[in-house]
Amino acid sequence: MNRPRLRRSLAAEYLELRWGITVAVQTLAKWACTGGGPEYQRLNRTPLYSPAALDAWAIKKLGKPVTNTSQEES
Template sequence: MTEQTYLRRDKAAAYLQERYGAYTIDTLAKLACVGGGPKFRKLGPFPVYLPRDLDDWAQSRMSRTVSSTSELGAGSKGANK
């Protein structure tokens, strides 16, 4: 069995801020309601996140590496092409 570290929402937001410079506790709370956020589980009343799920989600929202925004083209926001 592998050891897993679950982060409560405040720690998950801090993790994303430190690692990617983006996302707040309010954003994670909103996305948990409307969808489109990172995977989470409930531990009693608390949402908890795995760091690997946070990383997968954040990376899925990033574009490919480019030298200019013109390389992204229209409609490719977050596309990993």
């Protein structure tokens, strides 16, 4: 997926392949209305996600790595 912008179906696939985060296409659509999802741009009515925006969102959601449960944030 070496494209500058991805449609929702490819954005969901990208998140799963690159980050192991499973997100339904419908969930991305809902987040576009309610907020909380990755940023996107529109070309007419088509939402397009940049890989950089998907990466930034995934990193923010995943949090920092830990080696044991006592390191987890509450």
